[in-house]
Amino acid sequence: MAEATERLQRYLEDELGECRDEDVEQRLDELGTLEAALGPAQVDDELGVLSALANETRYTLARVLVAAGEELCVCELNAVVDVSESGLSHALSALVDAGLATGRKDGRWKKYRATNRAITLVTVLDGSVSDE
Amino acid sequence: MAEATERLQRYLEDELGECRDEDVEQRLDELGTLEAALGPAQVDDELGVLSALANETRYTLARVLVAAGEELCVCELNAVVDVSESGLSHALSALVDAGLATGRKDGRWKKYRATNRAITLVTVLDGSVSDE
């Protein structure tokens, strides 16, 4: 039996008074169930969204697009973040990949808009962090 | 006038038909307002939360703590993630720093519990990613 599992057994003994090998098995199973409640694909998707937002440049862009409530031109977004034109483009395509924005070409200009997913997340984040 | 601002001017000319310097100023101001709606401290806090969750180990721990609905011992959490004991400890303290979990010492065991902030965020993430 692995070292970590032995520790779990001692813990369960402490908590339950006694602890057979079956009890350890059952607890491991319960913990596995908690972890596996979401499919791996969905966890990956959620991690993708979180990673996309966990960066000052991209989070600022997401917040501005959400606050604007309409599509904004790349040349406008250039004014709100402090990176090169190329950096801005990389950031925007990361947001699109994560499903947080959509892009549309309009003549020689390119416009981006926040998705519903972005709106929900930015709104909830603002709320959940301001209240305590 | 900076290169990026000139481009914005041409864009506004395109959109509005005409564009004086004042119009550019006003648009820059509007964009600045969108960006500055949240204070820098709150943005930092939100970025901290996002960074804490944007990692497989820590996100798994957060999800399990939320799903458990009660405090769990470090020795139990050891079973749900695939890192060393030390890595687990680092991950948990990052969650605590971000306000996503709280820790409590109970005799020789240490127990962690999800905060309301964690519950809200994990719940919303699950919802916002599954629906489309």
Add this chain to the structure above:
DNA sequence: GCATTAATTGAGTATCTCTTCAACCGATGA
């Protein structure tokens, strides 16, 4: 067609981040 403009792509690099190892702290029990 050719030049210009808006934006994207890819390569390269500096920086940050995650994980582990080793040493450590605090509580328990012999």
Add this chain to the structure above:
DNA sequence: TCATCGGTTGAAGAGATACTCAATTAATGC
């Protein structure tokens, strides 16, 4: 009091990330 056990801390290396620069694409206008 000393050894053991649960867990944390700090340093260090491997790996991932986020920029910038240079080259490229696509659209517009001459």
